[in-house]
Amino acid sequence: MLGAWGGWQAFRRCASLPRTQRAVRLRVREALGAREPADEVKVQGWVRSVRSQKEVLFLHINDGSSLENLQVVADPSLENRDLTFGSAVEVQGKLVKSPHRMQNVELKAKTIRVVGPCDTWLFPLKTKERHPLEYIRQFPHLRCRSNTLGSLLRIRSEATAAIHSFFQDNGYVHIHTPIITSNDCEGAGELFQIETSNEARESAEKTHFFSVPAFLTVSGQLHLEVMAGAFTHVFTFGPTFRAENSQSRRHLAEFYMVEAELSFTESLQDIMQVMEALFKTTASTVLSKCPRDVELFHKYIAPTQKDRLEQMLKNKFVIISYNEAVEILKQASQTFTFKPEWGCDLQTEHEKYLVKHCGEVPVFVINYPYDLKPFYMRDNEDEPQHTVAAVDLLVPGIGELCGGSLREERLPFLKSRLQRLGLADAYQWYLDLRKFGSVPHGGFGMGFERYLQCILGVDNIKDVIPFPRFSHSCLL
C-alpha cells in the first residue's frame, strides 16, 4: 500500500518547497510512501537498529506511524555513543530511491541528532528480538514500543474508527451511555461500587455522593433503549465493567463494548443482519487499512488465522436454534465436562464444539430458554414462558462474541415479569418506555477485545487492550 514512490500529501508539500527553506518534517509513513526524491526533509523517531560498517552507518527508525522502519544511510562520522537501540533521534537529509530490494526509499542523512538517549542495559526491550507477549506484558509503559503491540494498537485504532463509520454511515445516532449508574442492569451481582475516596475510608454509615448506591456500568443497553425511543437507531461504544474474580485469558475487569439498539424491529433476523454486517465490514476495513500490521499477526502470532478469517468473511454466518444446539451436543461423540441439557447455559466447551460442528464459521444460536435470560428479553410465546427471542454469536477460537435479543415491548408481559422479580418499582422508568409510544425493538452488544482476538488470532485478551485491568492487577 505504501508501495513504489506512491505517497502522501505531505510529500507534495515538501517537494514543492524552494530548496532554501528549512527542512520539511515527515512522518516515517509519509517518507516511505514518497513519490520522488526530496532534499531537506526531517524525520524523527526511535532507533530500531544500528549497523555500523566501515564505510557506512545504517539506522532503522520508527515513529509508530507504520510497522515499517525507515532506513537511514549515513557517513560513519555521524555515529556517536548515544545512538543506540531505543534512543530518540532527529535525522535531516535527502530522501532518495533505495538501491535495496527491501525498501523503496531511504534517507541519506546530513545530520543526526540524538534527542533522547536510551539506557539499553536497563531497557527491557532488546534490539531485533521478537519478545513473547507474556514477557512484554510485564512492562505496560513500554510494550507499545514493540512491533507486536505497535501493530495491535494501530489495528485497534482503525477498528474503532471503522465501527464508528459503520454505524454513522447507516444512520445510527451515537450515544454516550453513562459509566456510573444506579441500576444493576443484569442483576448479575459482579459489580464495582463507587464512593468518593473519603467515603471509602470512613464507616459504612454514610451518605452516598449520589444519594444512592452507584455502580460501574455492565452494559449501556437500558440507556440505549431510552434513546431508541427517540432516534430509532442508536449505538454506543464504551467501557463496561465486571468485578469477576478471574485471571482467565478471556476476561477483563474493564473492557469495551459496541452496543446497538433498533426500534421498529420485529425479528431477530434484523438484529443478526446488523451483527454480521458489523463483523464483516469492520474486518474488511481493517484488512485494507493496515495490511502489514494484520500480516504480522497472521504470520507470527496465529499462522492459521488468515485462512480462518477468510472463511468467516466469505461465508454466510450459520443460524441454529438453542433446541438444535442442544440436540447437536447430545449427539456428539465428545464427552463434555458439563453434560448438555435443555435449560442449561452453553459452556465454552459446548460453544467450541458447535462452531466446529458448523464448519469453523460464526454461528448464531437463537431462542434460548426463558429462565436462562434476563427480564428484558421478549417472550416467544411458543409455550408459556418457554423461550425468549435471544441470540448469541459464537465464533471460532473465542466462543461467545455477541449477545442480543428482541426486548419485551409489551407492558403487561414486562410488568408481570418485573413484579415477580420484585423489580417493578426500581424499573418504573423502564416500564414508562412501554407506556408512551412503545415499539417492537431489539439490539445487541459485541465485546470489542474479543472481536480483535477473533480477527487477529490473539490468545490472551490482555494483549489486545492498551492497559489491561483484571483481578489483582491495575498497573499504572
Place this chain on the structure above:
Amino acid sequence: MLGAWGGWQAFRRCASLPRTQRAVRLRVREALGAREPADEVKVQGWVRSVRSQKEVLFLHINDGSSLENLQVVADPSLENRDLTFGSAVEVQGKLVKSPHRMQNVELKAKTIRVVGPCDTWLFPLKTKERHPLEYIRQFPHLRCRSNTLGSLLRIRSEATAAIHSFFQDNGYVHIHTPIITSNDCEGAGELFQIETSNEARESAEKTHFFSVPAFLTVSGQLHLEVMAGAFTHVFTFGPTFRAENSQSRRHLAEFYMVEAELSFTESLQDIMQVMEALFKTTASTVLSKCPRDVELFHKYIAPTQKDRLEQMLKNKFVIISYNEAVEILKQASQTFTFKPEWGCDLQTEHEKYLVKHCGEVPVFVINYPYDLKPFYMRDNEDEPQHTVAAVDLLVPGIGELCGGSLREERLPFLKSRLQRLGLADAYQWYLDLRKFGSVPHGGFGMGFERYLQCILGVDNIKDVIPFPRFSHSCLL
C-alpha cells in the same frame, strides 16, 4: 440540505423497485430528501401532532433522523382514538410533492397502524409545547423525545464523529486510556474510589479487588504520554470523573474529555495550533452536517450565539501570557471578588473579563506560575522555578475550555520535582519514560460538554449530556 427533491440513496433503491413489491421502508430524513414521487413506501415514527379536519387528517411524524417532521395526509376515516401525540405509528402510502410552502414532500397515507399508543394524560411532554430545559431535565428517560434534546444529541453524535475524523485524518492513533487507574494523576483528591460491591459493604480491613486502591480516571494524559513514546501522535476521547460536591451549571461528576499528546514538540505554539484547528474543524463540520439542529439553538436557546460563533471561527485565537493577563486584570476598572495577583489562579470572573477584553474571541493564556501547576509541566527556566509552559484556552460564555502544556521531558528536572513531592516511587514508570528515548512533547485536554455549550450557547452543562451525573443525582 434536505432541499427540493434532492435526496438519499435509499430513495433510489425504492424508486427503482417494481411496483408490485412490498413497501420500502424509509427513514423520515430519507423521505424528506426524496427526489421524486414514490408509491408504496413505509415510514415509522412517533406522532408529533394530529390535526383532524373535516376532509383531511394531518399528522406530523418524527423518527429522530432529523429535526423536521414528515407530514402525513390521510382520509379522516383513518383516524382512531389511539392516534395521539406521542404514539408510535407505521404509515404506508405514497410519497408526493407537497402543495404546501413549508415542506417539499408529504406522505399520502393508505394505511396508518398505531404500533404503540401513548397515554397523553400521563406523558410529561405535551404537543406543540416548547418545554423549558429545566422542565424536561426531570424526565431523563423521555426528554430525548423533545425537539431540543433531539437536536442536541444529534449534534453531539456528529461532533463526536468529527473529532474522531479530525485526529484520524491527521495521523493520530486512537488510544482507549484506562477508566480504572491506580494513580491519582493530578493529586487533586476529588476522586471516586472503586470497590467490588461486596467489599464496599464490608469493613475497611480488606483486600482490594485490584490489590491496590483503584480510582476512576481524572485524565488520560499520563497514559497517553506512554503511547506518544511509541506512536508520536495519539488521542483519546472518553469519560473522566471528579467527585466535586458541586451543583453548578459548569460541573459534572462524569464528563467527556478529548485529549491529545504530541511527541517531538518543543513549543506551545504547536499545541495551540492543534487546539485551534480541533475547535474550528469540529464546529464547521457540525454546522454543515446538522444546520437545522444548530439553528434551533441559535434561534430559540441562545439568540446571540450565532454571531459569537461566527466571530470565533473567523478570527485567529488571541494569545496572551499569564503575566499580561494579570496586568490586564489589575488595570481593569471592574472590581473582582478575587483580587488579581501574580501567583494566584485565574477565577471564572477573571476569565470572563479577559475574554471580553480581547473582543469576545477565544484566548490562550500561556506560561503560568510554576507553583500553580501539576508536577508534569515543563519548567520554562525564565527564573528558577518561576513559570511553566502551560496553556489554558478561555472561550466566551464558558471560561476554561482546554488546558495543556509541554511536559517535563528532562529526567533530572522531573525526578527532583517528584522527589520534593514524595512521589518519585509511585511514578517510577513515568520517570522510566524519560530514561528510554525521551523526547520533548506536550498535549492538551478539551472538555467535550463545555465545547458543546460553547458552540450552541447552552447555559447548563446538564443539558448537553445524555445522562448527567452530579452530586446527589444519578438517575437511571
